[in-house]
Amino acid sequence: MVGKKVTVALVxxxxxxxxxxxxxxxxxxxxxxxxxxxxxxxxxxxxNLGENEFSIIDLPGTYSLTAYSxxxxxxxxxxxxxxxxxxxxxxxxxxxxxxxxxTVQLLxxxxxxxxxxxxxxxxxxxxxxxxDARLSQCLNGIPVVRTIGVRKEGMESILHxxxxxxxxxxxxxxxxxxxxxxxxxxxxxxxxxxxxxxEINFSERWLALxxxxxxxxxxxxxxxxxxxxxxxxxxxxxxxxxxxELGEDIEVFIAGQRYQFVGKVxxxxxxxxxxxxxxxxxxxxKVLTNRMFGLPIFFALMWxxxxxxxxxxxxxxGWIETGMGKFGEYxxxxxxxxxxxxxxxxxxxxxxxxxxxxxxxxxxxxLAIALLEDTGYMARAAFxxxxxxxRFGLHGKSFIxxxxxxGCSVSAIMGTRTLENPRDRIITxxxxxLMSCSAKLPVYTVLIAAFFDADIAGNVLFSxxxxxxxxxxxxxxxxxxxxxxxxxxxFVMELPPYRIPTLKSVVIHMWERGxxxxxxxxxxILAASILMWFLTNYPTNVEYSTNYEALIVQAEANYTQQVxxxxxxxxxxxxxxxxxxxxxxxxxxxxxxxxxxxxxxxxEEDSSxxxxxxxxxxxxxxxxxxxxxxxxxxxxxxxxxTSGLEETKEKITNQKAGEKxxxxxxxxxxxxxxxxxxPLGFDWRVGVSLVAGVSAKEVIISTMGTIYSLGxxxxxxxxxxxxxxEDKNLNPLVAYSLMIFVLIYSPCLAALAVMKRETxxxxxxxxxMIYSTTLAYIVTFIVYQGGKLLGFGG
Numbered sequence: 001m002v003g004k005k006v007t008v009a010l011v012x013x014x015x016x017x018x019x020x021x022x023x024x025x026x027x028x029x030x031x032x033x034x035x036x037x038x039x040x041x042x043x044x045x046x047x048n049l050g051e052n053e054f055s056i057i058d059l060p061g062t063y064s065l066t067a068y069s070x071x072x073x074x075x076x077x078x079x080x081x082x083x084x085x086x087x088x089x090x091x092x093x094x095x096x097x098x099x100x101x102x103t104v105q106l107l108x109x110x111x112x113x114x115x116x117x118x119x120x121x122x123x124x125x126x127x128x129x130x131x132d133a134r135l136s137q138c139l140n141g142i143p144v145v146r147t148i149g150v151r152k153e154g155m156e157s158i159l160h161x162x163x164x165x166x167x168x169x170x171x172x173x174x175x176x177x178x179x180x181x182x183x184x185x186x187x188x189x190x191x192x193x194x195x196x197x198x199e200i201n202f203s204e205r206w207l208a209l210x211x212x213x214x215x216x217x218x219x220x221x222x223x224x225x226x227x228x229x230x231x232x233x234x235x236x237x238x239x240x241x242x243x244x245e246l247g248e249d250i251e252v253f254i255a256g257q258r259y260q261f262v263g264k265v266x267x268x269x270x271x272x273x274x275x276x277x278x279x280x281x282x283x284x285x286k287v288l289t290n291r292m293f294g295l296p297i298f299f300a301l302m303w304x305x306x307x308x309x310x311x312x313x314x315x316x317x318g319w320i321e322t323g324m325g326k327f328g329e330y331x332x333x334x335x336x337x338x339x340x341x342x343x344x345x346x347x348x349x350x351x352x353x354x355x356x357x358x359x360x361x362x363x364x365x366x367l368a369i370a371l372l373e374d375t376g377y378m379a380r381a382a383f384x385x386x387x388x389x390x391r392f393g394l395h396g397k398s399f400i401x402x403x404x405x406x407g408c409s410v411s412a413i414m415g416t417r418t419l420e421n422p423r424d425r426i427i428t429x430x431x432x433x434l435m436s437c438s439a440k441l442p443v444y445t446v447l448i449a450a451f452f453d454a455d456i457a458g459n460v461l462f463s464x465x466x467x468x469x470x471x472x473x474x475x476x477x478x479x480x481x482x483x484x485x486x487x488x489x490x491f492v493m494e495l496p497p498y499r500i501p502t503l504k505s506v507v508i509h510m511w512e513r514g515x516x517x518x519x520x521x522x523x524x525i526l527a528a529s530i531l532m533w534f535l536t537n538y539p540t541n542v543e544y545s546t547n548y549e550a551l552i553v554q555a556e557a558n559y560t561q562q563v564x565x566x567x568x569x570x571x572x573x574x575x576x577x578x579x580x581x582x583x584x585x586x587x588x589x590x591x592x593x594x595x596x597x598x599x600x601x602x603x604e605e606d607s608s609x610x611x612x613x614x615x616x617x618x619x620x621x622x623x624x625x626x627x628x629x630x631x632x633x634x635x636x637x638x639x640x641x642t643s644g645l646e647e648t649k650e651k652i653t654n655q656k657a658g659e660k661x662x663x664x665x666x667x668x669x670x671x672x673x674x675x676x677x678x679p680l681g682f683d684w685r686v687g688v689s690l691v692a693g694v695s696a697k698e699v700i701i702s703t704m705g706t707i708y709s710l711g712x713x714x715x716x717x718x719x720x721x722x723x724x725x726e727d728k729n730l731n732p733l734v735a736y737s738l739m740i741f742v743l744i745y746s747p748c749l750a751a752l753a754v755m756k757r758e759t760x761x762x763x764x765x766x767x768x769m770i771y772s773t774t775l776a777y778i779v780t781f782i783v784y785q786g787g788k789l790l791g792f793g794g
Contacts, residue, residue: 003051012090014061015496020149085166127274313361374501393480405435744776
C-alpha cells in the first residue's frame with residue numbers, strides 16, 4: 001500500500017491552543033519563516049502516521065476572515081490559493097460561541113473542514129457540556145474531534161479524521177441564509193462575477209459576499225483584472241441599493257446574521273445548566289487585574305523578566321565572549337601577521353562573537369515571553385497597560401518590548417512580535433532604540449566619571465534615562481499622527497483561561513524564534529562587522545608623522561643601558577639569569593605585580609577592595625625585601641625598568657594605531673563630518689567614535705581608547721577617564737551633549753538588521769536611522785548651544 005501525503009492547515013482564534021496542538025503534532029520537525037511580502041510568521045511541520053505523511057501548517061491566530069489584519073488575509077489566501085487537503089479549526093471549547101464565528105466563515109470558503117474542540121476539560125470543569133454529534137449535524141456534518149492540547153489528548157484522532165476528510169467535499173454544501181434582500185444581491189453579483197471565474201480562486205458566492213462587506217483586499221484584487229471596471233461599477237450600484245433596502249451598514253448586517261446563526265447553534269449543542277459563574281481564572285483575575293494590585297504585580301513580573309534576560313543572560317554571554325576571545329587568540333597565534341589574520345580575527349571572529357553574545361539573552365527573552373503567553377498572563381498585561389499607553393498612540397502590549405529595550409534594542413524589537421496590529425508594532429519598533437540599552441551604559445559611565453562629581457553622577461545618569469522615555473512617548477505620538485496615522489485599533493482581546501504551559505511548547509517557542517536571530521541577523525551583522533573592519537584598517541599605505549619603530553628601538557636601547565648600569569653592574573654579570581637568587585627574586589616580584597593587576601582590573605582605584613589589595617601587595621613585597629635586603633633593590637629596579645619599557649612600547653604602538661585610525665577611511669570620514677558636528681561641541685575624534693558606534697554602542701568606548709592611544713579600553717578604564725578629562729575640547733557640557741546624542745542617534749547594526757528582519761523591508765530601518773540621527777542632532781544642538789548661552793561649559 002502506498003502512503004498518502006496530506007497537507008493540513010491549522011486555523012483558530014488566538015489563545016485557542018492552536019500552537020500547542022501544532023507542537024504536539026510536529027514535535028521538532030518544524031520550519032519557521034515568513035509569508036511572502038508580509039511580516040506574518042509561517043510555521044510548517046511534518047508528521048508521519050503509518051505510511052502517510054502529513055505536512056502541517058500553523059496559520060496565524062485570527063478571529064475572522066475579513067481584511068482588517070495581515071493575519072486574516074494570510075489565512076484565507078493560504079486556504080484558497082494553496083488548497084490544503086483539509087483545514088482543522090481549533091476551538092476553545094470554553095468560549096465555543098465566540099469561536100464558532102470563525103468556523104462559519106471557514107465553512108463559507110467551502111473547503112474540507114474538521115472541528116477540534118480543544119480544552120474540553122476547562123469547559124467541563126466550568127460546567128459547560130457540548131453535544132459533539134449535534135454540533136456536527138448543525139454544521140453540515142463536518143467531523144468534530146475532542147482534544148486537550150496540554151495533555152496531548154486527541155492528537156491521533158485529529159490525524160485520522162484529517163486523513164478521511166482530505167479531498168472530500170464535506171463543507172462544500174454549507175450555505176448560510178442572509179435573508180431575502182442580501183440573497184437577491186448575492187445572486188446578482190454572482191452572475192456578474194461569473195466571467196471572472198477563471199481568473200480568481202474564490203467561489204462566486206464567497207466573492208460576492210466579500211464585495212457586499214466592502215472587503216478592501218478583494219476589491220483591490222478584482223480591480224487589477226482586465227475588463228473588471230464595468231463589473232465593479234455594477235457591484236457598487238447593487239451595494240448602494242442594498243444599503244437603502246436594509247437601512248443599515250451591510251457589513252454590520254451580515255456579521256449580525258452570522259452571530260444569530262452561531263447563537264442558535266450554540267443553544268442546540270451546549271448544556272449550560274451546570275455552568276459556574278465564577279471560574280478559577282475569574283478568581284485569579286480578581287487579583288492580577290485588580291485596579292489596586294494589577295499594576296504593582298505587573299511591574300514586579302516585568303522586573304523579573306528584565307533581570308532574567310539581562311542579569312542571568314549576562315553569565316552565558318560572558319562565557320561566549322571569553323570563548324570567542326580565546327578562539328581569536330588561538331587563531332591569531334597560528335596565523336602569520338597580515339591583512340588576512342586581521343580580517344579573520346578582528347573582522348569575522350569578532351563579528352560572529354558579537355552576534356553570539358546576544359543569543360543567551362534572546363533565548364531567555366523568548367522563554368519569558370512564551371511563559372507569559374502560554375499561561376494566559378500576556379493578554380492581562382496588555383489590558384492593564386493599555387489605558388496609559390493609548391494616550392501616546394501606543395498599544396498596551398507595547399510596554400513590554402519598551403521595557404526590554406532598557407536591556408537591549410534587539411530584544412525589544414523582537415519582543416514586538418506580541419503586537420498584532422502592524423502600525424502598533426512598527427511604532428514600537430521605531431521608538432524602542434530610544435530606551436537606554438545596556439550597551440549605552442558604558443559610554444555614560446565613562447563620561448560621567450570623567451566630568452561630573454560623584455555627588456551628582458546618579459542624577460546625571462537618571463536624567464539621560466528619563467529623557468529617553470519622554471522622547472519615546474513624544475515620537476510615538478508624532479508617528480501616530482503623521483506617517484502611521486489611522487484609526488487606533490481598539491483594545492479587543494479575549495482573556496484566555498489561565499493554564500500551566502507545557503515544557504515542550506515553551507522550549508519550541510523559544511528556540512524557533514531564537515534560531516531565527518542567529519540565522520538571519522547574524523549574517524547581516526557579520527557582513528557589517530567586516531565592513532567596519534575595512535573602514536578602520538584601510539588604506540594600509542599610511543605615511544606616519546613619526547618613525548614609531550625608531551622610537552621603540554630607542555626605548556629598548558635606553559632600557560638595556562639602564563639595566564646594565566643599575567642592575568647588572570653591581571653583580572658583575574651580563575644577564576640576570578647569571579645570578580639565580582636575583583632571577584628568582586625578580587620572578588617573585590613580577591608574580592605579585594601580575595596578580596595585583598589581574599585582581600584590580602575591574603576595580604576603581606578609590607574603592608575599598610582596591611585599597612585592600614594594594615595594602616596586601618605592599619605587605620608581600622615588604623616581606624620579600626625583609627628576607628633579601630641586599631638584593632631586593634636591584635630586583636625591584638629591574639622589574640620597574642621592564643614594566644616601564646612595556647608601557648613605553650605600548651604607548652608608542654597605541655600612538656601609531658591612533659594615527660593610522662585618523663588616516664583610515666573612517667578617520668577621513670570623521671574629519672569630513674567635523675564641520676557638521678562642531679555646533680554640537682564634537683571634534684573629529686568624537687565623530688569617528690560615533691560612526692564606529694553604529695556597529696555597536698560599546699564600540700564608542702573602545703574607539704575612543706584607540707584614538708586617545710590607550711589600547712584596549714572598557715568602561716572601567718581609569719586611564720580613558722583621565723585622558724578625556726584632560727582633553728581641552730571636552731567639558732561637562734560637551735560630555736552631557738555627547739550622552740544625549742548617543743542616547744538618541746541611529747540604532748546599532750544588530751538592531752537595524754533585526755528591524756529589517758521583523759518588518760520585512762529596509763524602509764523602516766532606514767527611517768529609524770534617519771529620524772533618530774536627525775532628532776539626536778536637533779536635541780543635542782539645543783542642549784549644547786542652550787548650555788553655552790546659560791554659561792555652562794566653555
